[in-house]
Structure formats: C-alpha cells, structure tokens
Amino acid sequence: MTRWFDNLHPGLRRFWHPVATIRELDGDGPHPIRLLGDDYALARLDSGWTVLPAACPHRLAPLNAGAVDGNCIRCAYHGWSFDADGQCVDIPAIGDGATIPPTAHLEPAAEVAERYGLVWVALDEPLAAIPEVPEWDMDRFGRSDVPTQSWNASAAQMADNFLDVAHFPFTHIGTIGDPADTTVGYYEVERDGWSFSAVHHHSSKVLADAASGATDFETFDRTMSFRCDAPHHVRLQIEYGTAGVLVLMFLHQPVDADTTRLFSLILAENIADGRMTAQQHLDFQLEVGREDRELLEQLVVKAVPIDPGIETHTRSDRITVELRRVLADVAALTEEEA
Numbered sequence: 406m407t408r409w410f411d412n413l414h415p416g417l418r419r420f421w422h423p424v425a426t427i428r429e430l431d432g433d434g435p436h437p438i439r440l441l442g443d444d445y446a447l448a449r450l451d452s453g454w455t456v457l458p459a460a461c462p463h464r465l466a467p468l469n470a471g472a473v474d475g476n477c478i479r480c481a482y483h484g485w486s487f488d489a490d491g492q493c494v495d496i497p498a499i500g501d502g503a504t505i506p507p508t509a510h511l512e513p514a515a516e517v518a519e520r521y522g523l524v525w526v527a528l529d530e531p532l533a534a535i536p537e538v539p540e541w542d543m544d545r546f547g548r549s550d551v552p553t554q555s556w557n558a559s560a561a562q563m564a565d566n567f568l569d570v571a572h573f574p575f576t577h578i579g580t581i582g583d584p585a586d587t588t589v590g591y592y593e594v595e596r597d598g599w600s601f602s603a604v605h606h607h608s609s610k611v612l613a614d615a616a617s618g619a620t621d622f623e624t625f626d627r628t629m630s631f632r633c634d635a636p637h638h639v640r641l642q643i644e645y646g647t648a649g650v651l652v653l654m655f656l657h658q659p660v661d662a663d664t665t666r667l668f669s670l671i672l673a674e675n676i677a678d679g680r681m682t683a684q685q686h687l688d689f690q691l692e693v694g695r696e697d698r699e700l701l702e703q704l705v706v707k708a709v710p711i712d713p714g715i716e717t718h719t720r721s722d723r724i725t726v727e728l729r730r731v732l733a734d735v736a737a738l739t740e741e742e743a
C-alpha cells in the first residue's frame with residue numbers, strides 16, 4: 406500500500422495548528438473553524454479560549470449560531486449551555502435540578518493558545534511545542550501584517566515548497582530567482598526531535614531589482630537558514646548582509662483534504678530601521694508566494710508521499726527528504742497507537 410500524508414492524517418491531531426488571526430475574529434464568538442476536515446466552534450469564554458465540535462449533541466445545530474454566555478457557549482436552538490470542557494451544564498426545557506444526559510457532552514480540543522497574534526489549537530495532547538519566533542518580541546524587528554490565504558494544496562505540500570532550495574531560478578524567475586544559480590551547493594540537514602534545520606547559501610536578485618521586474622539586475626549572495634517544526638511549520642531566516650535579517654514564518658492550518666490556510670509572519674530589521682516599509686515587504690512576499698501557489702495548485706494529488714519509492718530524490722533535496730521522514734514518523738506514531 407502506498408502511503409501519502411495529507412491534510413486529514415489523524416497524526417495531525419497531536420500537533421498545534423493556527424486556526425485564526427486575533428484581528429479577524431469579531432467578538433468572543435463562537436467562531437466557525439474547520440480543521441482536519443471537521444467543523445468546530447472557537448470561543449473566548451470568561452475562563453479563556455475553548456474549541457468544541459460544532460454540532461450540538463441535542464439536534465446537531467451548529468454551535469456557531471449560538472452565543473458566548475460567561476463561561477459557556479449557549480446553543481441558539483434550545484438554549485443548551487456547554488462549558489469550556491464541553492460539558493452541558495444547562496438544559497432549559499427540563500428545568501433546574503433535572504438530570505443532564507451523560508451524552509450531552511462535546512469532546513473539547515486538548516489545548517488552545519494565543520501566540521503571535523494567532524489562535525492555535527491542538528485537538529489531542531500535543532507532542533511538540535508551538536514554533537518559536539523570538540524576533541516577535543525584539544524591538545529591532547518590524548512586522549508586516551500579512552493577510553491569511555487559502556491555497557488549494559495540502560499543508561505538507563506547502564511546507565515542502567517553502568523548504569525547497571532548488572526551485573528559485575525556475576519558479577521564481579520573475580522575482581528573486583537568479584537564472585545563473587541553478588546548482589545547489591552541499592548543505593547538511595540536522596534533525597532534532599520533531600524539528601530539523603539546514604543552512605543554504607545561494608545567489609538572489611537584489612530586492613529592488615526583483616520588485617521592479619528589471620531585466621538588467623544585480624545579484625548577491627544570501628544565507629538562508631531553514632527550520633521546520635512538525636508537522637509542517639516552516640521558519641526561514643534570510644541574512645541580507647548590511648540590509649539586515651528577514652524572518653518569514655509559514656504556518657499552516659490543514660482545513661480539509663484540498664484546502665490549507667496559510668498564516669505568514671514577516672519580521673524584518675529594515676522595517677524597524679525605516680529602510681523598507683512593511684507594505685513593500687508585504688507586496689514583495691505576496692508576489693513570491695503567488696509564483697509558488699500557481700505551481701503548487703497544479704499538483705493533482707493533494708498529499709506528499711511518505712514511501713521513498715514514489716518520487717525521485719537527489720542530493721539537492723536533502724531538506725525536503727527530511728520533511729518526508731518527519732511526516733513518516735508522525736504517521737508511524739499514529740499507526741502504533743491504532
């Protein structure tokens with residue numbers, strides 16, 4: 406049997422996923438979210454965030470049609486109230502003191518947290534931490550506000566693309582790609598538990614030339630430090646010499662089999678020092694991302710194979726081979742538990 410890793414893989418329940426930006430949430434909710442193909446209600450109760458399955462156990466009305474009432478979500482249909490643990494604590498139709506049926510319960514997400522302006526959810530007890538972004542709290546880094554995007558691809562495919570070091574002179578010929586820099590030099594990949602990292606040096610177009618679409622452009626060498634945290638969150642730190650450091654985070658919400666929401670963070674030293682604006686960074690990264698997306702959405706199967714024989718790998722692909730190993734480990738873990 407051929408094994409693939411897609412957005413519905415049960416192993417993803419054991420990891421953190423971003424599901425919303427704080428700024429897109431209007432009020433305490435409940436807000437509808439979709440994760441690993443299932444619908445949930447996200448709400449900020451007086452006691453904090455909670456995520457419950459969306460269908461009320463009474464007549465399956467969507468809890469998202471209800472309202473937050475103190476420490477509970479109250480269903481809009483018959484007024485049943487559910488606390489942060491998913492326990493029904495009030496059924497108005499049977500009156501105070503009546504026995505609440507034991508099945509009047511919803512299994513809550515194991516963990517919900519707020520970090521980097523995002524709400525994160527782990528459906529089952531997470532095996533790895535939310536990715537670290539130390540630059541988020543550093544004054545010398547400025548940020549761009551990046552709109553959330555929905556891609557017709559799996560999160561594993563998107564991480565695969567963001568980690569890929571051989572595609573710049575082809576996919577990104579319209580932006581950063583240097584057509585003369587096609588050979589990938591030797592680099593090592595270091596695995597550390599549920600994470601791995603690699604440092605890659607390559608030639609890129611000067612940002613200003615790339616942004617203006619100039620055909621007569623200058624190139625320079627840049628150092629790219631990649632890190633991937635399971636299951637498929639990618640950190641890319643780019644050193645531009647005197648132009649400073651740029652950190653890009655590509656954080657994925659596996660929505661359903663064909664759709665992934667991408668939450669990107671852009672943190673740059675030259676935003677904080679005024680040499681480039683947050684908008685310039687945003688416009689440029691959106692254009693680079695558009696090139697990736699256009700290619701990736703053409704892949705018919707929305708999954709990454711985790712059996713080594715299906716694709717052809719070369720030494721330039723070490724980093725994306727490691728991604729497949731991590732995904733295979735996630736899959737093995739859930740197979741062991743089954």
Ligand code: FES
Nearest residue numbers: 461463464480483
């Ligand atoms: S369907 Fe929710 S209370 Fe009846």
Ligand SMILES: [Fe+2]
Nearest residue numbers: 566567576697
């Ligand atoms: Fe790319």
